[in-house]
Amino acid sequence: MxxxxxxxxxxxxxxxxxxxxxxxxxxxxxxxxxxxxxxxxxxxxxxxxxxxxxxxxxxxxxxxxxxxxxxxxxxxxxxxxxxxxxxxxxxxxxxxxxxxxxxxxxxxxxxxxxxxxxxxxxxxxxxxxxxxxxxxxxxxxxxxxxxxxxxxxxxxxxxxxxxxxxxxxxxxxxxxxxxxxxxxxxxxxxxxxxxxxxxxxxxxxxxxxxxxxxxxxxxxxxxxxxxxxxxxxxLDGINHSFVHASADKSMAEAIVVNAKLRRTGVCGATETLLIDRTYPHGAALVAALADAGCVLRGDAEAQVLDPRITAASDEDWDTEYLDAICSVRIVGGVDGAIAHIAAHASHHTDAIIAEDEAAAARFLGEVDSAIVMWNASTQFADGGEFGLGAEIGISTGRLHARGPVxxxxxxxxxxxxxxxxxxxx
Amino acid sequence: MxxxxxxxxxxxxxxxxxxxxxxxxxxxxxxxxxxxxxxxxxxxxxxxxxxxxxxxxxxxxxxxxxxxxxxxxxxxxxxxxxxxxxxxxxxxxxxxxxxxxxxxxxxxxxxxxxxxxxxxxxxxxxxxxxxxxxxxxxxxxxxxxxxxxxxxxxxxxxxxxxxxxxxxxxxxxxxxxxxxxxxxxxxxxxxxxxxxxxxxxxxxxxxxxxxxxxxxxxxxxxxxxxxxxxxxxxLDGINHSFVHASADKSMAEAIVVNAKLRRTGVCGATETLLIDRTYPHGAALVAALADAGCVLRGDAEAQVLDPRITAASDEDWDTEYLDAICSVRIVGGVDGAIAHIAAHASHHTDAIIAEDEAAAARFLGEVDSAIVMWNASTQFADGGEFGLGAEIGISTGRLHARGPVxxxxxxxxxxxxxxxxxxxx
Missing domain, CATH: 3.40.605.10 (Aldehyde Dehydrogenase; Chain A, domain 1)
Structure with missing residues (x-):
């Protein structure tokens, strides 16, 4: 041949x-x-x-x-x-x-x-x-x-x-x-x-x-x-799930665990969890991930939430683990989340979990990624799930076609x- | 500075x-x-x-x-x-x-x-x-x-x-x-x-x-x-106007003269005139161009139509003159026109002049150019004329945007x- x-x-x-x-x-x-x-x-x-x-x-x-x-x-x-x-x-x-x-x-x-x-x-x-x-x-x-x-x-x-x-x-x-x-x-x-x-x-x-x-x-x-x-x-799917101060506690936990752990090797998996500084249930959220077997690496503020969180290095924010590892960062509101994502995302899929509609609208409008989600798991980033029947790939480029193609x-x-x-x- | x-x-x-x-x-x-x-x-x-x-x-x-x-x-x-x-x-x-x-x-x-x-x-x-x-x-x-x-x-x-x-x-x-x-x-x-x-x-x-x-x-x-x-x-606007056997004589002459000569330096100008072998008014058509001051270069069959047509070289079919020069070729029907255009066009703008709707439909369907026209001058290839208000350029690429952008x-x-x-x- x-x-x-x-x-x-x-x-x-x-x-x-x-x-x-x-x-x-x-x-x-x-x-x-x-x-x-x-x-x-x-x-x-x-x-x-x-x-x-x-x-x-x-x-x-x-x-x-x-x-x-x-x-x-x-x-x-x-x-x-x-x-x-x-x-x-x-x-x-x-x-x-x-x-x-x-x-x-x-x-x-x-x-x-x-x-x-x-x-x-x-x-x-x-x-x-x-x-x-x-x-x-x-x-x-x-x-x-x-x-x-x-x-x-x-x-x-x-x-x-x-x-x-x-x-x-x-x-x-x-x-x-x-x-x-x-x-x-x-x-x-x-x-x-x-x-x-x-x-x-x-x-x-x-x-x-x-x-x-x-x-x-x-x-x-x-x-x-x-x-x-x-x-x-x-090239990369460095995807973020951002839990806003207004997020529903049980919805946030269910979405984040699914987004990170349903399948860790797919490009739509969440790699970084961003938690709003004023979200009251941060400890329960990271515990849900850790209890499900996820290794957690966080900034100093996140580490306070759970002793199982080890210190993240600068590199972690730019890493696509494709594994049961999650970086965790505490940010100041929608602005903090948007700024982190602008600096570290690969423009693939980023999600906000929030009950506050105005916060969600800002996130959906200002995060510059092929796919932005509100109250849904980033693992839905897939042509089949989008109802396209099939996909030849997911584009993170800006020209011609974006997202599932x-x-x-x-x-x-x-x-x-x-x-x-x-x-x- | x-x-x-x-x-x-x-x-x-x-x-x-x-x-x-x-x-x-x-x-x-x-x-x-x-x-x-x-x-x-x-x-x-x-x-x-x-x-x-x-x-x-x-x-x-x-x-x-x-x-x-x-x-x-x-x-x-x-x-x-x-x-x-x-x-x-x-x-x-x-x-x-x-x-x-x-x-x-x-x-x-x-x-x-x-x-x-x-x-x-x-x-x-x-x-x-x-x-x-x-x-x-x-x-x-x-x-x-x-x-x-x-x-x-x-x-x-x-x-x-x-x-x-x-x-x-x-x-x-x-x-x-x-x-x-x-x-x-x-x-x-x-x-x-x-x-x-x-x-x-x-x-x-x-x-x-x-x-x-x-x-x-x-x-x-x-x-x-x-x-x-x-x-x-x-890069190029090697555009064709094809006069089909069914074309209206005066419409064909008006369109072809305009497409070639209105402004010869624009990218939408026609560079090659294709004439259907059975179009009965070929001599009058090329005479209209020549009388308007256009230099004509044709294949052997075209040269028979008017003594002012000199012999075209192979290169002429691939040349964007941007000048009062036109190459002229006799082709066999829509198939002949489509085949010539597939071989020589720059995929910018190509037109058919025809009363026969089936011929026009085939041309519009099969000619693979950013702009295909029926009974109109190729000089309309322009964002302003298309109602887009302005244009940043005309794309002959296939991805993202085609034609006037x-x-x-x-x-x-x-x-x-x-x-x-x-x-x-």
Whole structure:
């Protein structure tokens, strides 16, 4: 499956150039493909994944055997491993995407000018989406499906550790697409895991319209650093839950424990708890976290609340633990919370727990993050929970799309101007 | 006004770093500034421009004297020169921006989830906008005003040839902003024309959210090539007018002559005329252009239509003349037009002239340009003509904003999630 290694930069550019041109041609067809045709392609792919579960699982077993031999960590192996149930999950996720509303062709807005020109903005696909990911082979299907359903061609580059699994899943996807009469090149997989190909993809301006990195911090940082193509990504989720003086005691405890501990490894997990200096139940709040098994690191004022809170260092305020660890700081009201967040947040998701509506309105208005929440757990930061059906990622950038990105975020618009012979004076 | 030259890369980064941080602080205030306050700032700036017309025009005279001494071309000097009337135009443009609808705070959409969470997308400013421009001193006011009205802070970098004019106009703008109680740092001008500062601005990721280059192809190309910050720009306007077999003879002639010749130097001017092979009035059409003084370069089939058409080279199809020159090609129906445009367009503005609605619908659907037109002159490609009030530029990129970009294009959104204590299961 792999091309002979190593690839020169020139070879890599030639490979990506050829794939990019074929993707552009496919994208032209996909842009006009009816919703039903795209859905049929995804349903067909799902059926093929089920039909081929034995060979796909045996490809995955080969990846797992290599993983064992290379001494991969248990957590990474868990991400890599497929079984019947997980594969069924991949197939039904394709069917779920097939059932989503198709944004393509939707009218964004329309206006008529005094000279009679009618101006419409109409949703169209972005074009060619490059997706770079690690370990989890389900991304091959998920990301490819989302790109396709929004009318885009996709160029996928999975991790070398999952190459057999990815190739098997990709083949089912491509066969399903072809079976529905759409171009097989709609979803291509880079046929080498040589890193030079990633470099070529990242500089393929004009061939690739957007790059979505899905993986750990190292991958995302490399992509953001090297890419000349626009990137849709988030590097960190340093999220805050702020308990205002007016917060309801039991609501605050339930939300904070959930926000921090429901799953500690997700990007929407709270990393820092901010407590209003005049909130009367601070001790009970931190005790709820500590009792639930959370390690707490606080400033001097917070440490007074509970002996289990050790001293936080400056670094703690800028750390995404992704673990059962929480930094705790006492702040002065909404202003103190906003100031701390402005200095330390990664602009992902930040929440206020408060009964005072004016305090909540200020927080929602002034905290400059992709997602701001009032009386809810930051763990809701997820495209599925937002009702978007699925997500290709959560963007902490400011341009184009912010927060959970699903089908609409994989489209753009064009202006259609309808005249009756107007010329410009 | 200028700092001692030359600036080291380190000095430039320090300078831009400091300006960027002050811009970010100002942006935080502007994000919450009421519409009336921003409008007051712009009206106050307009009044100051009028009050200070004598010193501003004498600053401009100093720039003009240097331009004379350096042997600047007449066209460039025309762009640089101000007079009472042009300065009044700059002032009234500020007042026009002050009267535009403020996009900030607008509700993009809202949904309620089965668990009761209310999700709203609300328009917020982009943040900090970097604007790099040449010659025309009015851009100092125009671009600064648009950025401000959309709630952004701006960092301006004008051309060295206009530095005295720009400084005088910028001072009026900053004084007007301060006079309305908004931070003076809302619109800053880089206090040196050393090119190292441009480089620092282009790599100021995290400090500057978007760069808008306004100027010639050389400037835009350099910005697109070097920038690590996202760029909103167009490099070329290789626009097509396609006359379909069904086109009305007199409408086609009026539109094509206007699209090509009304003003040949604007980015919305048509550069290539595509004529359907079965359009019966091709000779009259090209004669109308030639009679109006247009130089015509055509393929072999087009040359048959009129002896004044000389042979086009391959290069002509990819050339933005910005002059009274037009390339002419005979194509086979809508398919031929779409194929030529896919191969040669710069994705700016392309038009079809046709009575056949099905042909027009195919063209509008399948031509992948920021603006597609039916029975109208491509010269309408302009934010003012689109009813946007003003434009900061026309984007030929696919992400974030396409076509004319005005206030809305200088905003993004955030998600506000309103709960009543929901935690994620």
């Amino acid at each position: 792999d091309m002979p290694l190593p690839l020169t930069e020139q070879d890599a550019d030639a490979l990506i150039g050829d794939m990019g041109r074929r993707a552009r041609d496919a994208a032209r067809v996909l842009a006009g493909a009816p919703t039903a045709r795209k859905a049929e392609a995804l349903r067909g792919s799902a059926a093929l994944l089920r039909e081929r579960s034995a060979p796909i699982l045996s490809a995955n077993a080969a990846d797992m055997a290599r993983a064992d031999a290379s001494g991969m960590t248990a957590a990474m192996k868990d991400r890599l491993q497929l079984d019947e149930e997980r594969l069924e999950g991949v197939a039904s996720a394709l069917e779920a995407v097939a059932g989503l509303d198709d944004p393509v062709g939707g009218l964004v807005d329309e206006r008529t000018r005094p000279n009679g020109l009618v101006l419409r903005r109409v949703r169209v696909p972005l074009g060619v989406v490059g997706i770079i990911y690690e370990s989890r082979p389900n991304v091959t299907a998920d990301a490819g499906a989302l790109a396709l359903m929004a009318g885009n061609a996709a160029v996928l580059r999975g991790g070398s550790e999952a190459r057999a699994s990815n190739a098997a899943i990709h083949a089912a996807l491509a066969d399903g697409i072809e079976g529905a009469g759409l171009p097989r090149d709609a979803v291509q997989m880079i046929p080498t895991t040589d890193r030079a190909a990633v470099g070529a993809l990242l500089r393929a301006q004009g061939l690739v319209d957007i790059i979505v990195p899905r993986g750990g911090k190292g991958l995302v940082a490399r992509v953001q650093d090297e890419a000349r193509v626009p990137v849709l990504a988030h 699903a089908l609409e975020g994989l489209t753009t618009y064009k202006w259609q101007v309808l005249g009756t012979g107007q010329i410009r004076p | 200028d700092m001692p030259l030359p600036l080291t890369e380190q000095d430039a980064d320090a300078l831009i770093g400091d300006m960027g941080r002050r811009a970010r602080d100002a942006a935080r205030v502007l994000a919450g500034a009421p519409t009336a306050r921003k409008a007051e700032a712009l009206r106050g700036s307009a009044a100051l421009l009028r009050e200070r017309s004598a010193p501003i025009l004498s600053a401009n005279a100093a720039d003009m004297a240097r331009a004379d001494a350096s042997g600047m071309t007449a066209a460039m000097k025309d762009r640089l020169q101000l007079d009472e009337e042009r300065l009044e135009g700059v002032a009234s443009a500020l007042e026009a921006v002050a009267g535009l609808d403020d996009p900030v705070g607008g509700l993009v959409d809202e949904r309620t989830r089965p668990n009761g969470l209310v999700l709203r997308r609300v328009r917020v400013p982009l943040g900090v906008v970097g604007i790099i421009y040449e010659s025309r001193p009015n851009v100092t006011a125009d671009a600064g005003a648009l950025a401000l009205m959309a709630g952004n802070a701006a960092v301006l970098r004008g051309g060295s040839e206009a530095r005295a004019s720009n400084a005088a106009i910028h001072a009026a703008l900053a004084d007007g902003i301060e006079g309305a109680g908004l931070p003076r740092d809302a619109v800053q001008m880089i206090p040196t024309t050393d090119r190292a500062a441009v480089g620092a601005l282009l790599r100021a990721q995290g400090l500057v959210d978007i760069i808008v280059p306004r100027g010639g192809k050389g400037l835009v190309a350099r910005v697109q090539d070097e920038a690590r910050v996202p760029v909103l720009a167009h 005005a206030l809305e294009g200088l905003t993004t959104y955030k998600w506000q999630v309103l709960g009543t204590g929901q935690i994620r299961p």
